[in-house]
Structures are given as C-alpha cells and as structure tokens.
Amino acid sequence: MSVGNGIPGLRGTDHIGFTVPDLDEAHAFLVDVLGCDEIYRLGAKRSSDDDWMLTHLGVHPRTVISEIRFYRLGHGANFEVFLYEPADGQNPQPRNSDIGGFHIALYVDDLDVAVEYLRSKGVDVMGNPTASKQSAEGQRWIYFRSPWGLQFELVSFPAGKGIRKKLVRTPALASGIPATMRTEKDARRMSHGATGAAIADSLRERILAGAYVPGERLRPDEIAEEHGASRLPVREALRTLEAEGLIDLVANTGAWISRITMAECEEMYQMRERLEPLLLRMNVPHITSALGDDLEALARSMEQSTDVERFLQLDRDFHLSSLKAIETPVLGPTVMNLWNRTQHYRRAATRLFYLEEDRSVHHDHHLIVNAIRNGDADEAEQVLARHIRRSRLELSRHPEVFG
Ligand SMILES: [Zn+2]
Numbered sequence: 001m002s003v004g005n006g007i008p009g010l011r012g013t014d015h016i017g018f019t020v021p022d023l024d025e026a027h028a029f030l031v032d033v034l035g036c037d038e039i040y041r042l043g044a045k046r047s048s049d050d051d052w053m054l055t056h057l058g059v060h061p062r063t064v065i066s067e068i069r070f071y072r073l074g075h076g077a078n079f080e081v082f083l084y085e086p087a088d089g090q091n092p093q094p095r096n097s098d099i100g101g102f103h104i105a106l107y108v109d110d111l112d113v114a115v116e117y118l119r120s121k122g123v124d125v126m127g128n129p130t131a132s133k134q135s136a137e138g139q140r141w142i143y144f145r146s147p148w149g150l151q152f153e154l155v156s157f158p159a160g161k162g163i164r165k166k167l168v169r170t171p172a173l174a175s176g177i178p179a180t181m182r183t184e185k186d187a188r189r190m191s192h193g194a195t196g197a198a199i200a201d202s203l204r205e206r207i208l209a210g211a212y213v214p215g216e217r218l219r220p221d222e223i224a225e226e227h228g229a230s231r232l233p234v235r236e237a238l239r240t241l242e243a244e245g246l247i248d249l250v251a252n253t254g255a256w257i258s259r260i261t262m263a264e265c266e267e268m269y270q271m272r273e274r275l276e277p278l279l280l281r282m283n284v285p286h287i288t289s290a291l292g293d294d295l296e297a298l299a300r301s302m303e304q305s306t307d308v309e310r311f312l313q314l315d316r317d318f319h320l321s322s323l324k325a326i327e328t329p330v331l332g333p334t335v336m337n338l339w340n341r342t343q344h345y346r347r348a349a350t351r352l353f354y355l356e357e358d359r360s361v362h363h364d365h366h367l368i369v370n371a372i373r374n375g376d377a378d379e380a381e382q383v384l385a386r387h388i389r390r391s392r393l394e395l396s397r398h399p400e401v402f403g
Contacts (some may be wrong), residue, residue, distance in 0.1 A: 011211075015070070017080040017106060020148050024069055031144050033121050034106070036071040036079065043067065062087035063397065076106070086297050093149045105153035111140050114154050118144055126151075136161050147189045166374040177297055196236030199227050203237060207246050207257060207343075208316070209309065214259035216343050218247065245337035258341055262395075262402040265345050268338050269392035275338070276388060277381035279323050279331050280368075284377040286325035292373050295322055299365035308354050312347055318365060322372065360390065 020026040030036040045065040047053050054061045064085040071079040094101040108114040112127055116123050124145040131357060132139040160399035204222070206212065224234045242249045246260045260268070287295075298318040305311045316339070323335060364387040371380035395401060 013121065014079045015078040015080050016083060018049040018150060019084055020150075021083075023069060023081065023083045025147050027069065029073050030073075030079065030081070033118070033123060034073060034152075036073045039070040039072055039078065041067060041069045041393045045176070048218065059084070060087040079104075096151065103151040103153050105141070105155050108154050108156050109158065111142065112340060113154040114156075115142060118154075132157075132161075158306060186329055196240070198231035199223065199229060199233055200237035200240040202227070203241060204244070204246060207241070208340070210344065210347055214257050216257045218255040218257065218262070220255065230247055243340040257344075260345070260402075262399055265342060265395060265402065268342050269388060269395070272335070272338050272342070273385050273388045273392065275331060276319075277385045279328060279335050280384050281377045281381050282328060282331070283323055283325040284372055284375060284380055285320065287372050288325075289373075291321065291325060292369065295372065296366075296369045299362070299369055302365060303362045308347070308350055311354070312350055313341075315350075322368070345395055346391065346403055348398070349391045352394055352398065361387070364390075 027038070031038060044067065045053075051061045053059050053063050055277055057063075064087075066083045068083075069081045069301065071081065073079065115125055126143040126145065129140045129142045132141065132371065136157075138159050138161045139155055141153055141155045143151050143153050183244070203218075212218075218238070220231060220234045220238065221393055223229075223237075224231050227234070238247060238255050241247045242255075246258060248256045250256075295318060298314050298321075302311055302314045302318065305314060320339070323332065339343065364383055367383045368380055368387070371377075371383060
C-alpha cells in the first residue's frame with residue numbers, strides 16, 4: 001500500500017491512547033458530549049512479580065491498568081482510554097508548552113454551530129475562534145477542555161485551505177488514498193456474523209474507498225482472520241467481487257485488486273460513454289419525482305463538498321441511482337462492472353479537477369437532473385455522454401495514473 005520510503009505496509013494512524021482519572025466521567029464526555037461510540041472494554045492488566053509493565057509500557061513494574069476502553073469518533077482515529085493505578089504516584093498533566101503536551105483536533109462542518117453546542121453542554125471552550133493565515137488560510141480553530149483537562153480542538157475549513165491551491169498534481173495521484181478506517185456499518189455487519197455476503201460488502205466498501213491500490217494482493221487468510229470467518233465464506237466473497245469487476249482471481253494462486261492499463265481504461269470509458277446514456281434513457285420514464293428530488297439534493301451536496309472521497313461517494317450515488325429505476329438484467333450489471341473497474345482511475349481524475357476547481361462537472365449534474373425532470377431522455381443522454389467523455393479525456397492526458 002505505501003509508496004516510497006517509510007514503514008512497509010503502513011496505512012496511517014490507527015488510534016490515539018490517553019489516560020484519564022475517571023473512566024465514567026471520560027465516558028460521559030466522550031459519548032454524550034463528543035458523540036463517540038464505545039467499541040469494547042478490556043479488563044485489568046498487571047504483573048505481580050516481573051518487569052513486564054516496565055519493559056512493555058515504560059511504567060513502574062507494580063503499576064496496574066485497571067481498565068481500557070476503546071471509542072470511535074466519526075471517521076477519525078479511535079481513542080484508547082486508560083485508567084491506571086500508578087504504583088509511584090501521579091505527575092501533573094503536561095501543559096501545551098510542556099514536552100509531551102498534546103491535543104486532539106476534531107474536524108467539524110460548521111465551527112460556530114459546534115462551539116455553540118459545546119457551550120450549551122457546559123464545556124470549557126477557550127476564547128473565540130481564531131482564523132488561520134498563510135498555508136492554513138481558510139481554516140478557523142478553537143480549543144476546549146475535557147473535564148479531566150485534556151485539550152481538544154475544533155477545526156473547520158469548509159472552502160479548503162490556502163495550501164490546497166499550491167499542491168503539486170502528480171504526487172497525489174501516484175500515492176493513492178490512505179486506508180479508510182473501518183466504519184460503524186462494518187462493525188455492525190461483523191457482529192451479525194460474517195457470512196460471505198457481509199465480507200464481500202466490507203471488502204467492496206474498502207476497495208471502492210481506495211484502501212487498496214490496483215494490483216495489490218489480497219490475502220484470503222488475513223481476510224478470514226480479520227472477519228473471524230473460515231476460508232469458505234472468504235472464497236465466496238472473493239468470487240462475488242470478481243464477478244463485479246473489483247478483483248482478479250487466479251485459481252489456486254490468489255486474488256489481486258483489479259488493475260487496468262491505460263488502453264483498457266480508454267476502452268471501458270468508450271463503452272461507458274455509449275452504454276450508460278442508453279441505460280439512462282431506459283430509466284428516465286421510470287424516475288419518480290421523489291427520486292428526482294434525491295438526485296437534485298445529491299447534485300447540490302456534491303457542489304458543496306470540499307472532500308474528494310465524499311464527492312466520489314455522492315457522484316456514485318447520483319449516477320447509479322439514476323440508472324436503477326428499472327430492472328435491466330443485461331445492461332445494468334455491465335455498466336456496474338465498468339464503474340467498479342474504473343473507480344480507482346475515476347478517483348485520480350476527480351483529484352485533478354478538484355485541484356483545478358473545474359466546475360463543469362457540477363453543471364452537467366444539474367443539466368442531467370433537469371432533463372430527467374422534464375422527461376427529456378435525449379438531452380439526459382447527451383449530457384451524460386459528454387460528462388463521461390470529459391473524464392476520459394482528462395485521464396488520457398495523465399498516463400502517470402496508470403503507472
Ligand atoms: Zn458525475
């Protein structure tokens with residue numbers, strides 16, 4: 001997954017651990033105020049007669065961990081919250097200016113709404129929001145304190161940061177996207193028993209979110225272990241994903257995230273350019289006004305989104321839901337397969353127009369919604385063909401995407 005130097009196989013920050021004086025108080029703050037979900041608890045960890053605690057955790061050998069709780073907050077790194085019984089007393093909490101001082105920053109869509117909410121909950125919010133300058137221009141931030149003194153921060157930069165305009169284009173493409181953290185939905189699915197379908201769902205979500213790079217190998221035994229499943233449902237899941245065009249399976253050898261060449265991508269986009277408008281034409285008479293409203297809302301959200309991943313998800317929802325108003329047993333799955341196989345490259349193209357702040361993609365979406373609402377299948381077809389064509393041309397100008 002990782003490209004270039006550094007820890008082999010690195011995926012990103014998994015969790016942040018911190019110690020609190022009172023777990024119930026911390027739980028109330030994390031869950032009721034911040035909105036965390038508790039994931040699980042671990043019981044006491046101690047070592048009565050050796051140096052295990054010192055060697056492995058760097059604390060006094062007779063110190064005890066009374067309890068550990070894991071929390072998830074939105075899409076960020078998890079929190080591992082400790083309650084210790086230190087054998088050698090307690091140091092004061094470090095300030096921000098002390099070595100070891102740290103804070104945890106949370107991203108919110110609307111800083112003022114979030115600040116008002118925290119104040120209404122009696123949280124110690126520190127001063128008024130500060131507007132950042134230079135590279136962070138466009139960002140506002142503010143600190144607040146948890147009941148035990150750990151500092152948190154709220155940040156928001158709904159229109160992006162200054163640095164975004166200076167980003168070099170190619171590195172973002174070559175490195176792909178860091179692995180996404182497992183979502184709540186995944187966790188729920190897993191607790192319901194890991195069938196092949198559930199494993200396929202969770203892998204599909206991760207593949208589409210860019211957690212793997214094309215050509216990356218999937219290890220069935222690791223997948224089985226991660227889902228607490230046997231090899232059989234994993235094999236079933238892999239076969240499903242192969243049929244959907246997401247992975248390539250080689251009998252008795254292994255599974256790889258499907259990778260296509262530039263020529264194959266060009267071919268698939270040419271196919272999409274012709275097939276998808278036809279499929280949309282077949283759907284137009286069956287799109288209800290309620291679905292029309294949904295499509296319009298998706299088009300608006302895309303316009304407002306400042307995050308590539310969010311945009312990709314909305315764009316996929318937008319197009320695929322406009323193509324599923326009727327059952328098309330041949331054309332539907334074919335188009336779906338082409339979408340899946342080109343997803344990684346679409347992400348790359350999207351990064352380009354995001355950096356270039358190309359608005360034409362949003363105009364297309366609104367034109368498509370209008371055409372659908374007017375029952376004008378000809379217009380819908382033409383706009384969609386142009387929409388796909390533009391991505392194809394964008395991609396053909398960037399062979400490095402297929403590296
Ligand atoms: Zn689109």
